[in-house]
Amino acid sequence: MKIRKNILLLTLMLALSFVLAACGNNNPSAETSSAADKTETAAETLQTEEPAENVSEESTEEPETTESETIEPDANSGNVLIAYFSYTGNTEEAAQMIAEYTGGTLAEIQRAEEYGDLQEEAEAEILDGVHPEITVSVDSIEEYDTIFVGYPIWWDEAPAMIATFLAENDFSGKTLIPFCTSSSDDIGNSLHIFNELCPDAVIAEGLTANDLNDIEPWLQGIGLLE
Numbered sequence: 491m492k493i494r495k496n497i498l499l500l501t502l503m504l505a506l507s508f509v510l511a512a513c514g515n516n517n518p519s520a521e522t523s524s525a526a527d528k529t530e531t532a533a534e535t536l537q538t539e540e541p542a543e544n545v546s547e548e549s550t551e552e553p554e555t556t557e558s559e560t561i562e563p564d565a566n567s568g569n570v571l572i573a574y575f576s577y578t579g580n581t582e583e584a585a586q587m588i589a590e591y592t593g594g595t596l597a598e599i600q601r602a603e604e605y606g607d608l609q610e611e612a613e614a615e616i617l618d619g620v621h622p623e624i625t626v627s628v629d630s631i632e633e634y635d636t637i638f639v640g641y642p643i644w645w646d647e648a649p650a651m652i653a654t655f656l657a658e659n660d661f662s663g664k665t666l667i668p669f670c671t672s673s674s675d676d677i678g679n680s681l682h683i684f685n686e687l688c689p690d691a692v693i694a695e696g697l698t699a700n701d702l703n704d705i706e707p708w709l710q711g712i713g714l715l716e
């Protein structure tokens with residue numbers, strides 16, 4: 491009888507150890523680690539995707555940065571004309587920069603007839619107050635309220651074509667803004683023709699624009715650029 495009990499007990503213990511062994515194979519921690527593996531894989535996938543998205547976001551943002559670096563015309567500049575005469579290109583360069591800053595329209599002034607002897611004829615015109623015939627690349631000058639007038643200094647004066655431009659247009663009540671380029675003289679001595687020929691215009695502070703870097707602060711100073 492005692493032997494049977496021992497055999498039964500032994501059989502139960504064996505059966506119990508089988509059950510425990512079987513439970514060990516269904517270890518929940520194995521499932522967890524497998525889920526963790528999946529989570530890691532998903533996270534890795536996201537991590538791989540995120541920089542790719544960032545790259546594409548950056549690549550779409552880059553042109554915006556480039557755009558914001560370009561010169562934006564000032565919203566307060568209104569209808570602006572930049573009229574200029576330029577013999578060798580320096581004044582034209584200044585005029586183009588003013589147009590970029592203000593969003594204004596460029597108008598080139600040219601002498602209708604080319605000079606024969608520049609040195610002789612051009613100085614005589616200035617001294618005698620002659621107004622030579624000119625062409626202007628913009629017709630509707632009367633539509634503009636703010637007019638820049640640019641020229642090279644010749645014999646410490648404005649070339650005679652500028653006198654023609656000022657005399658043959660009605661600038662009453664409009665704002666004229668002189669600017670020039672030169673080899674050394676400043677704009678001061680050349681300004682008298684603005685008051686003489688356009689007494690009813692507002693004459694703003696002029697600029698000798700030999701250094702193009704002076705243009706931006708000058709425009710800010712006269713209120714045409716923020």
Ligand SMILES: Cc1cc2nc3c(=O)[nH]c(=O)nc-3n(C[C@H](O)[C@H](O)[C@H](O)COP(=O)(O)O)c2cc1C
Pocket residue numbers: 575576577578579580581582608609612641642643644645646647671672673674675676
């Ligand atoms: C006929 C002539 C006269 C000039 N007279 C002067 C002058 O009196 N003072 C001066 O500083 N520069 C003088 N210059 C130099 C010009 O003003 C200077 O080179 C200017 O930037 C030229 O502008 P532009 O390239 O728009 O023609 C003269 C140039 C020329 C061709």
